[in-house]
Amino acid sequence: MRLLTHNMLSSNIKGVTNGFPLRIEIEKVVEKQVEFNPDFLKNMFPKIEWKALVNASHSMGYVELPEEVEPSRLDSEDFLHKFHHALLELHLEEGALVCPETGRRFPVSKGIPNMLLHEDEV
Amino acid sequence: MSSRIAQIRLVSSHPEVYEPCDDSFALVDALLADRTNLLQHQPALCLELGCGSGYVITSLALIVGQEAQYIATDINPHAVKVTHETLEAHGVHAELINTNIASGLEERLKGLVDVIVVNPPYVPTPEDEVGREGIASAWAGGENGRTVIDKMLPVADTLLSKKGWLYMVTLTENNPAQICLQMREKGYASRILVQRLTEEENLQIIKFWRDSDLQVAEKENKTVPAKDMESLLSDFHIFPFLRGSHDDSS
Numbered sequence: 001m002r003l004l005t006h007n008m009l010s011s012n013i014k015g016v017t018n019g020f021p022l023r024i025e026i027e028k029v030v031e032k033q034v035e036f037n038p039d040f041l042k043n044m045f046p047k048i049e050w051k052a053l054v055n056a057s058h059s060m061g062y063v064e065l066p067e068e069v070e071p072s073r074l075d076s077e078d079f080l081h082k083f084h085h086a087l088l089e090l091h092l093e094e095g096a097l098v099c100p101e102t103g104r105r106f107p108v109s110k111g112i113p114n115m116l117l118h119e120d121e122v
Numbered sequence: 123m124s125s126r127i128a129q130i131r132l133v134s135s136h137p138e139v140y141e142p143c144d145d146s147f148a149l150v151d152a153l154l155a156d157r158t159n160l161l162q163h164q165p166a167l168c169l170e171l172g173c174g175s176g177y178v179i180t181s182l183a184l185i186v187g188q189e190a191q192y193i194a195t196d197i198n199p200h201a202v203k204v205t206h207e208t209l210e211a212h213g214v215h216a217e218l219i220n221t222n223i224a225s226g227l228e229e230r231l232k233g234l235v236d237v238i239v240v241n242p243p244y245v246p247t248p249e250d251e252v253g254r255e256g257i258a259s260a261w262a263g264g265e266n267g268r269t270v271i272d273k274m275l276p277v278a279d280t281l282l283s284k285k286g287w288l289y290m291v292t293l294t295e296n297n298p299a300q301i302c303l304q305m306r307e308k309g310y311a312s313r314i315l316v317q318r319l320t321e322e323e324n325l326q327i328i329k330f331w332r333d334s335d336l337q338v339a340e341k342e343n344k345t346v347p348a349k350d351m352e353s354l355l356s357d358f359h360i361f362p363f364l365r366g367s368h369d370d371s372s
Contacts, residue, residue, distance in 0.1 A: 004191065008234075012226040020230065034215075037189050043166050047234055068272040088191075106226075112202050115221035 001092045001111050003056050007048055009113065011106075013121045021052035022027070022097035024059045030111075034088040041083055042074050048087070057086040075111035126180040134207035135175065138200045142177040142285035144320045145291050149179045152289060152315040152327035159184055159344050165236030169281065170194040170216075170330065171223055171274055174260055176205030183214040186237075192216035193231075195224055197259050224277050225271075235281040241291040244269045267296045275301070278330075279308055287331045289315070294324040302328065309336045326359055 008056050010017030054065045064082045066073075073079045097106040097113055104121070127150055133142055153160065165186060170179040173194035183192050194216045196202050202218045209216055219226065243252070243260055244267040251262040252269045263270055271292070278288050288310075292298040302312040311333035318325045 001216055005219070008193075008230040009219070009226050010229045012221075012228075025239065040166055040189060040191070047337075049230075054349060110203065112204065112206065112220055113226075114199065114216045114225040115219055116197065117222075117225070 001108055001113055002088050003053055003060075003090055003092075004048075005057050005113070006092070006097070007053055007087075009097065009103065009115070011104065013099060013102060013104060013117060014116060016101045017047075018101050019099060021049065021100065022026060023100055024056055024092060025098055025105070026060060026092065027094035028092075029060050030091045030093045031089050032091055034084070036084055038080050042079050042085070044087070045071065045083070050088045052100070053086060054122040057090060060090050060092070061075065062086055062090060066114065114116060126184045128177045128212055132211040133175050133177050133180075134211065135348075136200045136204050136206045138256040139204045140174045140257055141197065142175055142185065143245075144318065144323065145241055145325055146174070146177050148316050148318045148325050148327050149178055149239065149289065149291050152329070153178075153182055153185055153239070155315055156166075156289075156329065157185055161189075163236065163285070163287065165190050165287075167231075167235050167283075168192050168236045168237040168239070168265065169224070169231075171238065171240045171244060171277070172196055172201075172260070173205045173216075173218070174198075174201050174241070176201075176208030176216075178241060179205065180208050180212050180214060181235070182239060182354075183209070183216060183226070184212060188214060193227070194229075195219045195221050197222045197253075198256060200255050200256070223274055224240070224281060228277060228280055231281050233283055236283050236286050238278050238282060238286065238288045239290075240274055240278070240288070242274055243267070244271060244291065244293045244296050246295050255333065263296070267293055271296060271301070274304065279305075281309075282299065282332070284332060287329060289327060289329050292326045292328060294326070298326050298328060302330075305330050306336060309333060311336060 057065055065086050079099050092108050093111050168190050173179050173196045174242040179194040199220050202220045243263045245261040245263050247262040249264045252264040309332055310330040312328050312330045314326050315329050316327040
């Protein structure tokens with residue numbers, strides 16, 4: 001699971017109002033090279049919750065992203081490469097996503113999060 | 123111009139996962155027929171709801187290319203694993219999520235998806251067969267095969283971007299003309315890209331897109347002109363004349 005996906009997932013449990021971002025529990029992180037595509041990054045930037053991405057990449061051991069960011073940074077090749085690495089190249093392979101409100105764990109196995117709910121959570 | 127799609131010999135399988143069949147082939151044929159438009163569309167985010175074996179999302183990734191990002195969901199945990207294997211065998215990537223339709227994505231992915239593909243569980247079955255575990259979830263569609271389709275359509279409407287397109291498989295028993303009218307009320311134009319009569323099923327692949335004229339009409343509470351409605355419905359009237367052969371139109 002890429003951090004792009006983490007940035008797009010919220011706790012889906014019935015009644016939860018602050019289900020984003022999901023906390024990341026890490027057992028195994030892998031890095032996979034992805035072709036650099038600046039247009040995609042510029043397109044996605046306004047849709048990314050920046051703080052959630054910074055915290056998620058910190059928890060996965062990558063500390064190169066700035067805490068605060070202005071859209072003008074998108075002109076910097078160096079910044080785009082860091083953004084690219086955090087968003088697309090860091091994978092949570094094994095671990096869990098944890099609902100920030102209820103503490104419910106959604107397991108991530110072989111890179112695939114399981115967001116299926118129990119009957120009493122729907 | 124030929125384009126690569128997923129190869130059957132590289133599609134992974136599992137006893138509890140639906141294998142690519144006529145409906146999957148028809149959907150990929152529709153994507154191929156619309157390839158030029160898809161490439162011009164330059165989608166950034168593509169999503170498949172109910173990815174099964176991964177045949178369709180893999181083909182979409184091969185057709186559109188890795189400049190876009192792909193997400194695929196399935197309620198069946200075996201299906202997302204099989205899809206992962208199918209993607210890997212073709213050297214393409216999609217993010218996989220084991221979830222019901224797009225549960226967990228609807229809030230943050232709202233209005234961001236440029237292309238959605240769906241081969242829904244469309245087979246008419248007793249209502250209590252819907253949502254069972256395993257392979258039944260791939261086909262059990264409840265009354266008129268519409269139970270899951272009718273849950274998926276509002277989700278697709280939520281997730282699609284302003285320029286978003288939806289490609290969906292339907293069966294004649296699902297009443298596709300009525301689905302198109304329902305989507306029209308939400309501001310979508312539609313067109314049948316492929317229709318196919320197999321031994322058992324009469325399938326349509328329908329493409330939906332947001333039509334700004336329809337959306338204006340909706341806001342102003344105008345009804346859709348009767349002339350347009352006729353041309354929409356006439357698409358469906360040709361089915362009785364299709365016997366024993368299939369006709370792909372692009």
